[in-house]
Amino acid sequence: MFKPTIGLEVHIELETKTKMFCSCLNDSEEKAPNKNVCPICMGHPGTLPVINEEAVNNVIKTGLAFGSQIPENSKFDRKNYFYPDLPKGYQISQYDLPLCAGGSLEIGGKKIRIRRVHLEEDTGRLIHPPGADYSLVDFNRAGVPLMELVTEPDIASSREASDFAQELQLILRYLGVSKADMEKGQLRVEANISIGKGEKLGTKVEIKNLNSFKAVEKGIDYEIKRQTELLESGKKIIQETRGWNDEKGTTFSQREKEEAHDYRYFPEPDLLPLSHSAIFINEIKSSIPELPAQRRERLKREYGLDEKEAELLTKNKDLGEYFEKVVSEFDPNLSRDKLNDLINTSANYLISDLQGLLRGVSVADSDFRITAENFADFIDLINEGKISSKMAKIILAEMFSSGDDPKHIIEEKGLTQITDLGEIEKIIKDIVDKNPRVVEDYKKGKANALQFLVGQVMAETKGKANPQIVNKILKDTLT
Ligand code: ADP
Ligand code: MG
Ligand code: ZN
Secondary structure, three states: OOEEEEEEEEEEEOOOOEOOOOOOEOOOOOOOOOOOOOOOOOOOOOOOOOOOHHHHHHHHHHHHHOOOEOOOEEOOEEEEOOOOOOOOOEEEEOOOOOOEEOOEEEEOOEEEEEEEEEEEEOOOEEEOOOOOOOOEEEOOOOOOEEEEEEEOOOEOOHHHHHHHHHHHHHHHHHHOOOOOOOOOOOEEEEEEEEEEOOOOOOOOEEEEEEOOHHHHHHHHHHHHHHHHHHHHOOOOOOOEEEEEEOOOOEEEEEEEOOOHHHHOOEEOOOOOOEEOOHHHHHHHHHOOOOOHHHHHHHHHHHHOOOHHHHHHHHHOHHHHHHHHHHHHOOOOOOOHHHHHHHHHHHHHHHHHHHHHHHOOOOOOOOOOOOOHHHHHHHHHHHHOOOOOHHHHHHHHHHHHHHOOOHHHHHHHHOOOOOOOHHHHHHHHHHHHHHOHHHHHHHHOOOHHHHHHHHHHHHHHOOOOOOHHHHHHHHHHHHO
16 A cells, blocks of 8 residues: 655735735735836836845744744845746745744644745736736736745644644744735645655655645545556556646646756845844734634633534634623622533524524634624523523524624513513413314424423414423423
8 A cells, every 4th residue: 555645835915004024015816907117126127125024024934833943043045937927037035044944734643844924025926817828917016025934744644634634724823923824826736746655755746735734635535546546556666746727627737847956946135144132922822812732622612612613613713802802791709600500501502503693704804793792691591591592582683783782682672581480371371272183283292292382382472482481381381
């Protein structure tokens, strides 16, 4: 059996105010082509680059989050090649002294080692109008800070590769260094794949343009299959770069592998080498927020959430933070059991009902109008049995659209739960009298019959009775 080996090279567009070496805006939302350009990022003769400090800090911050070493000395190098989307004819990148070296990320309990994280600049964008015999170029992206993260070949399956990329995306968002949206090209994954027997690694093939996590998985699986079939039929793997065709679900040969010496790397003569002090590194270290892995564990430990809830509230960072705000609104003097119940109900309602209403919109959005205080009041009302789950849905929808507080909504809509037992008993007696055959069925042992009667009572009260209480009184009446 052949064993797959995978290493990833990931490019990440950093979210900075300006480009890497000039003061043009770094605006990925700019629609008008060639708007954010200047003589520096266009590589006009006589211009000089200036290093973007924010970008350097963000790369170091990312490296530190993975436990990378930050060598005291680093420098930029020129990588020379010709392509129409590269106005200078070279890319300023880093070759032998990257900003970050080593580090790792744990995926499903397994350590994936990171080889390096370095900083470079992005290229422009080529547009090929369908049917036209020319291409267009948009340089808005040329010179945007681009971080490259390279893993060791420690990944063993397509699933592991996709999990790695997803966790990386989440970490980048927690760090606030990139929006890391794959569809927008802010996070671009290239996968190196080889298959082999025993310890020796086989010849690798690199796949480009994997534009989604699904594509990462499918592209790798396709390549494993293609290489296995080649080797099994006695053929050799050619080291090459292949593209991923998402529609056909296949990879295709783009070019044979280039070597580092093809690029004529040399130290960038227009920039001084970088050297950072330990104080500077420590400052960046202290700015690193809680990361997803820590948050998952804390949510479980602190709130007793289960694996799935903790995962969801970590992945959806805004919702997780809102959850914690809601919980902080509850009276801390309540008994541990009561508080746990409230926390539980909060998590349930946030994950199911509220997410349903949000439909992908974030609770951090300015349009979101339910304050944490109102949400906590709402949960209190549910747990005190003042509103049924049916009413809760109506009230929550109203809170969502109007931003009103739940008590006010209840008053205004007359949604108070019937708490008068006498009134409920009266309605139950009425329903029992009207349905002698169902009552008969129940007495014969048909469990469904009871559910039918509960339903009738709930309908009669327009959902304002507490179904548990109705259930209990009905059972008592019928036995
Ligand atoms: P190159 O010099 O061709 O770019 P590198 O050694 O720099 O190759 O590695 C590039 C990426 O390919 C890294 O992510 C690395 O982990 C991965 N890689 C290296 N050798 C293999 C292999 N035999 N199979 C799969 N991935 C590999
Ligand atoms: Mg490479
Ligand atoms: Zn510029």
